Amino acid sequence: MSAAAWLATAALPVTAAEREHVCRYCSGAEHAPAGAPKERQYAPDRQVDLLHITLDVTPDFQARTVAGTATLRFAPIAKPVKSLRLDGIHLNVREVKGTHAVRDYSVDDQCVTIVFEKEIPAGEEASIDVAYSAEPAQGLFFRTSAMGFPEGDDHCWTQGEPHEARHWFPSFDYPNERASSEIIFHVPREMTVVSNGRLIGEAEEPGGLKAVHWLQEKPHANYLICVVAGRLEKLEDQHGDTPLGFYTQPSKAKYAANAFAETAEIMDFFEKEIGVPFPWEKYDQATCADYHWGGMENTTLTTLTQRTIIADEVENVRSSRSLNAHEMAHQWFGDYVTCKDWSHLWLNEGFATYYALLYEGHKLGRDDLLYGLYLDARDEIFPEHKDHRPIVYREYQQPREQFDYRNYPKGSWVLHMLRSMLGEGLYRQAIRTYLERHALQDVETEDLREVFEETSGRTLDKFFDQWLYHGGVPELKVTSKWLAEERTAHVTIEQTQATSDDVLLFELETKLRFIVDGKPVDEPIKIDGRRHDFYVKLPAEPQIVRFDPDYTVLARVEFDLDDKQLEAQLGNQADVIGRLQACEGLAKRKTAxxxxxxxxxxxxxxxxxxxxxxxxxxxxxxxxxxxxxxxESTDQPDARVRNRVVEEIGKCYADAAHAKLLEVVKREQNPAIVATALRGLGKYQGQASIAAARAALDDKSFNNDLVAAAFAAIGDLQARSLSDEVMKLIKSRET
Structure with a gap:
């Protein structure tokens, strides 16, 4: 492995309760530049109905190129077609021919335009063959030993979303077009090829090659076309009649079963929860070296980062569960039904995010579901409260701007609010109807609203308007006062967010809960104005007052409690959100x-x-x-908590903290927790910290976690005395 490739691998940290970046989501997704023109984005017109795509191509692993023929079968939709424009970036086109005579074609950096001798009538099927080659900058990626990756792991993989497929084959590259597809991939005989749909067969060819033929019979969006080819090892399982496969590079195979383990169970849960059987004929997953994101939900073939493979010793500090569930949920939400354009991306990503949380709740209990929602709100949504862009938003410049908190965790919260408002039964009925009605089609937000209204009988225009077509979240100031003479609780709720054309005054339905001598008293409430005063008769003064106790409303809530109330709330074992909020409140007290x-x-x-x-x-x-x-609290049976305690100790600066970090490095068996301690040592100058970092450089643990942490510590320590050892280590990893 070259120094550059190895350093890239080693530079990925393991953090406390690491939350994977799934799909293309990143909490730091870029916005359009300030002052940029706000041109609204829409799906392009469909000149033809694309029926089928065949890619018969050969990758060159040394040159990192691809060459072959793309055959597109189509039919003009409403008008005769004389010329046809295909998306294709920097393609070298050698020849174009078809069932209808081609008069000429032109190629530029962005597209291939084909002119026919005669117009092709509306509704008449036609096909074209485009012979081409490409050296893709995006879309098709090679990872080989010549590039510094482990010997024996050579492979290539594709990434289509949002518009990368056009870099390696010509087509109509937008999600409002669907077609069946097939791939014929010519590779060295020792390699494995996996793609969409079912395997038709393999045939040996001259020159030590073989042709591997895959067919995806149900139509899907162009960006979901995928192929992974290389030296791969496979794990297999089955759920009902659906075969399951997990492909990974040989160097990662030892622990691959950890990433694959729950796949059948996740599929079983989703089929029951969604009410629609898994809609494809098989489900494979394949890891890819140097993959950009967490995963990509290609139809029947999810591509994954190699970081999803986790060693046994890491325990539950990191888990593949959320990523596995998120990407599989997309097989229904994103693949079976697909957002018509990127302004409706939440119909893909919000669903996948929420259903991963639903599986978390199914697997581990409702507290884990609520905790996931709580972290999404606190860490991802609320920090962006000054961003007033709505979820359904057309004024983006590039599709990547849409892959942010609005369409992932905020979209997930919208579904949670709908499920809470309508009840689980009606919610499930609506989701099943939505999928069955729009199966193998593109969808818009209004398609979902119409089904929910039809199923529930409720008018949801205002709900969708405030949560999806306008931005922001409600910001609420809550105060509570006990009126002893009246034996009445007086609760005041104010909406404090600034309203504008972009952010509305929200209408919310929830409840207040009063705990009186251990017994709950619930009071349903509706908020639709700037200020509301609620008066609730109670048998005695409540020990706990809770706003939205079932956690059904996304809102930034300011509710200051006194010490006695915080203590009572922290002790209420039936209310996990209340206990989490009590921890936040107590952190502000700073008292013994x-x-x-x-x-x-x-x-x-x-x-x-x-x-x-x-x-x-x-x-x-x-x-x-x-x-x-x-x-004094590092002896935690749950490795996630143990890791978090060490992480927080590492953020302190005290002799006791330093000593504990050194002890953890010496005695802890979990490499993820040791790595956390090493990073914490970076702020402590001195020979003890340097010695700990030096010792970690010799570690051979899976994924180089300790070495990466040692590098981080050495950088913070500015330990020049270790420069020679660092360079020696880097050179020793070169093969």
Missing amino acids: ASVKLLRQALNADPFWGVRAAAAAALRRIRTTDAIAALV
Whole structure:
């Protein structure tokens, strides 16, 4: 492995409770430049109905090129066609011929334009053969030992979304066009080829090659066409009549079963939850070296980052579950039905994000579902509260601008609110109808609204308007006062967000919950104005007052509680969101009493997420007692909590924290947690930290986690004394 390739691999950290970047989502997705013209984006007109695509091509692993023939069968839709424009970036076209005589063709950097001798009548089928070659800058990627990747792992893979397919074959490259497809890939005989649909066969050819033929019979969007070819090892399983496969490079095969393990169980859950059987004939997954994102939901073939393969020793600090579930959910939401254009991307990504959380709740319990929603709101959505772009948004310049928090976690929250508002039964009925009605078609947001209205009898225009066609989230200030003489709780709720043409005053339905002597009293409420005052008669003063106790509304809520209320809320084992919010409230107190309560939660709360939140709260307090509470609480049975405690210790700066980090590096068996401790040592100058980093350079753990952490620590320490050893290590990894 070359130094550059190895360093790229080693530079990927393992973080506490690492949350995968699925698909193309990144919380730091770029916005259009300030002052950029706001041209609205729409799906292009469909001149023809594309019926079938055949790609008969040969990749050159040394030159990193592809050459062959693309055959497109189509029929003009409404008018005769004299010329046809295909998307194709930097393609070298040698010849174009077809069933209808071709008079001429032209090629530029963006497209291939074909002119026919005569017009092709509307509705008449025709086909063209485009003989071409390409050296793709995007879309088709080669990873070989000559490039510095492990010997024996040579492979190539494709990525279509949003518009990369046009870099390696000519076609109509937009999601509002669907066609069946087939791929005939010519590769060295020792290689494996996996693609969409079913395997038709393999045939040996001269020159040590073989032709591998795959056919996808149901129509799908162009960006979902995929092929992975190379030296691959395979795991197999079955769910009902659906074969399941997992392909990975030999160097990663040892732990591949960890990433594949839950695939059948996830499919079983989705079939029951969605109410529509898995809509394709097989489901494969394939890892790709140096993959850009978490995964890509190509029809019947999900491509994945190699980082989804996790060693046993990491325990549950990292997991493939969420990524696996997210990408499989796309086989229904994104592949079976596909957003018509990128303004409706949430119909793909919001669904996949939410259904991954639903599986989390099914697998681990409802607290894990709610915790996922809580993290999405707190960490991904609320930090963007000044961004007033709506979910359904047409004023983007590039499709990649759409792959952000709005279409992933916020879209997921919209579905959660609908499910909470309508009830699980009606929600499931609507989703099943939506999929069956629009199967193998493109969809818009209004298609979903119409089905929900039809199923529930409710008018949902306002809900969709405020949550999908306008931006922002409600910002609520909640106060509570006990009126002893009236034996009444007085709760005031104010909407404080600035309203404009972009952000509305929200209409919300939820409830207040009062815990009186251990018994809940619920009061349904509706919020549709700037300020509301609610008066609720109670038998006695409540120990706990909760707004939206079932966590059904996405809102930034400011609700200050006193110490007594926070203590009661932290102790309510039936309310995981309340306990998480209590941790946040106690972190602001910075008192000895709050440290005592948080220490107790860190070591005794039944839910791991609350224990992690308590650790973060103690670090925010950062008094001597708070740091001591962290240092004395590393003996956690759940590795996620253990890792989080070490991470928070690493953010403190104290002798006790330094000593604990050194101890963790020496005694901890989980390499992910050791890596977390090593990164924390980077702020502590001195020979002890340098010695720990030096020792980690010799580690041979899977995925180079400790070496990557050592590099980070050495960089922070500016340990020039280790420069020679670092260079020696890099050179030793070259093969």
